[in-house]
Amino acid sequence: MSPTPVKAWRCEVCGYIHEGPEPPAECLVCGAPASEFTPCEQPLPPLVPAPAGAVAAPRIVVLGGGIAGVAAAEAARQAAPAAEITLLDGEAELPYWRLNLTRLLDGEIQEDALPLHPAGWYEQQRIRLLPGVTATALAPERHEIACSNGDTVLFDKLVLAVGAQAFLPPWPGVQLAGVQALRTLADTRAVLDQLRPGLRCVCIGGGILGLETAGALAKHGVHVDLLAGDGWLMPRQLTQAGGELLARHVAALGIHLHTGAKVRAIAGTGRATGVQLEDGRELPADIVLVTAGIRANLALATAAGLHTRQGVLVDEWLTTSHPDIYAAGDCAEHQQVVYGLWPVANFQGTLAGLNAAGQRSAFGGLPRSNVLKVLGLHVFSIGDFAAPAAQVLEQQSEGQYLRFAFMEGRLCGAILIGRAGLDAALKGAIEHRRDFSTALPQLPTAAAFAAYLAKHPA
Ligand SMILES: Cc1cc2nc3c(=O)[nH]c(=O)nc-3n(C[C@H](O)[C@H](O)[C@H](O)COP(=O)(O)OP(=O)(O)OC[C@H]3O[C@@H](n4cnc5c(N)ncnc54)[C@H](O)[C@@H]3O)c2cc1C
CATH class of the missing domain: 3.50.50.60 (FAD/NAD(P)-binding domain)
Structure with a gap:
């Protein structure tokens, strides 16, 4: 018997459901590529009308x-x-x-x-x-x-x-006008309203949101200084090698990246005019966008x-x-x-x-995964890619970085930069604790494992 044809696909980034035999080339909602879609059950069934004369509705x-x-x-x-x-x-x-x-x-x-x-x-x-x-x-x-x-x-x-809500660390001057977060539509409108040629923005935070914000502003011709407090970008999602590759991409977009930058204070009276760093530098700013977590x-x-x-x-x-x-x-x-x-x-x-509503559905936890949007480089990270006792396959080439971590033959974490098409397979492998112990001895490199997974996604 042939398998039931797939009728619907879920975008693993935003949850959008696409109906059809194939996933769309990109998600209509968040722009994620087809590789982010996994087959799913039909969308929720059509609405059941309330029974006539129903009383005591909870x-x-x-x-x-x-x-x-x-x-x-x-x-x-x-x-x-x-x-x-x-x-x-x-x-x-x-x-x-x-x-x-x-x-x-x-x-x-x-x-x-x-x-x-x-x-x-x-x-x-x-x-x-x-x-x-x-x-x-x-x-x-x-x-x-x-x-x-x-x-x-x-x-x-x-x-x-x-x-x-966005976390604004208690730096001196953080309450000045021109310092804000990007959490709500109102926040976004406030930034859009200020956009003009030559605007200078300091984005504080080298995580995903900071990067996406910096990338979006750079596209408008804004002079962007991006401050990452750690030694490399996205430290919670990437290894140092991955973060450094991403940094080269960010620099090529015209973003001025400062890693290891510690903020001392926001400068200005009434309105922010710059960001003072602990190393004594002051970066001029018309707006300061803080993406320091939630x-x-x-x-x-x-x-x-x-x-x-x-x-x-x-x-x-x-x-x-x-x-x-x-x-x-x-x-x-x-x-x-x-x-x-x-x-x-x-x-x-x-x-x-x-x-x-009276049902019993359990939440068993999920591996954390992240995809970077907006910057034009595929960056995907999932699970425990730095587990100390893991067997690791890692490889870096021009514009690409792959890392796969295994515990007892089972994938526990991965990073892909510049390599699309495997996110859903990696997610599935981690969630279903797929055992690669038979295949791994024949797969000496990260590229070989990636090719194997592309051929055998489930
Ligand atoms: C710019 C941006 C980009 C992001 N990109 C990604 C991404 O690519 N991938 C990803 O996985 N995650 C991303 N996130 C994170 C993601 O958006 C959040 O994890 C998600 O929105 C959480 O949803 P939530 O419903 O729990 O909370 P929220 O989205 O915070 O919604 C909570 C709502 O509750 C309302 N509320 C609060 N208090 C009260 C109250 N007392 N009474 C009534 N209403 C109240 C708030 O006004 C708000 O509307 C992003 C976040 C931001 C800001």
Whole structure:
């Protein structure tokens, strides 16, 4: 019997589902290449109408209209056709593809491509969306939420999907006008409004977001100084060799990279005029963009007595320390990990929504993976690529760097720079603990392993 033909493909970067026998050449939403798509089940089944005369529908409330919150509301609707579902979001926009803000900054997409769904979708799904309404207090025992518009919302089950905010380190001068982060659409508009020829921007942070921001601004002809506090770029995702190869690409884009740069203060009175470094230099700046990591939004949960650490603590069912409250996405901490990643927020949101609607779907953790957008160089990193006891295949050539790490014949981490087409296969191999111990002795180099994987992706 021939295998069932593939009918749908999921983009592993943003979760977009493409229907068809083949993946698209690139993702319509985030621009990821076809190699980022994996076959998936059909998209969620069509909406089941509420049964006539249904009563006592549980009230499911979702706090936060990021991807975790929208995924939770959508999944809850699928699992509980009769439930009353309310989605509160502090931002005044329709919920949007936050991970595409750098593509908006870059000019690759326009604002009309940002909403996750048109306004009518929420009505059609019978999800009561309240944009611009912030939850100001939560009373778990009374099952009550106080809102910024003065209303009180009651729930039977609650999903906390309040996400995270950008971390601004307490440097002197950090509060000056002209210093900002890039977390929201409003932040992005504020930067776009200031763009003009000759603008000088200092981007602080050598991680993915800092790089994407710097790359997007450089495309507009902005003079960009990129400060990376560590010895190389993307230290959490790349080895030194990988980071140095990426640095050469970044320099070729006209970005002025300063590795090992430690910020002492932001200079200026009233408005930022530069960034002072600990080595005594001062880099002039009209705007300073800080991408120094995120902090989960915990105030509401902490004040409500829920258990928190770096995030709101959840178990495998994404339940918090209160049995009727779930948490998902950038605000949630599962087994000491706050992922801070779009696909994980999407997945956790879906599971939390299903569980709030009465199902039992467990979250077992996911390997962290990252793809760099915007810069025109394929950079992919996954899992524990630097595991101390791992067997490593590593290879570098002009414009390309490959690294594969194995523990007892099973892939535990990988880095690809300048080599597309293997991301989904690597993800699958790590998630399914694929055993390469028979093949590995015949694969002496990283290039040989890459060729093998391309031929045998699953
Ligand atoms: C520019 C940019 C690019 C990125 N690119 C990538 C990428 O390429 N790949 C990747 O994996 N990840 C990427 N990320 C990270 C990714 O966007 C996040 O992991 C993801 O958005 C988390 O989703 P979330 O729903 O948990 O939280 P959020 O997106 O933070 O959404 C939370 C929402 O809750 C609302 N909220 C907060 N408090 C309240 C309250 N009290 N009441 C009501 N509403 C509230 C907020 O306003 C917000 O709208 C990127 C992030 C940024 C900023």
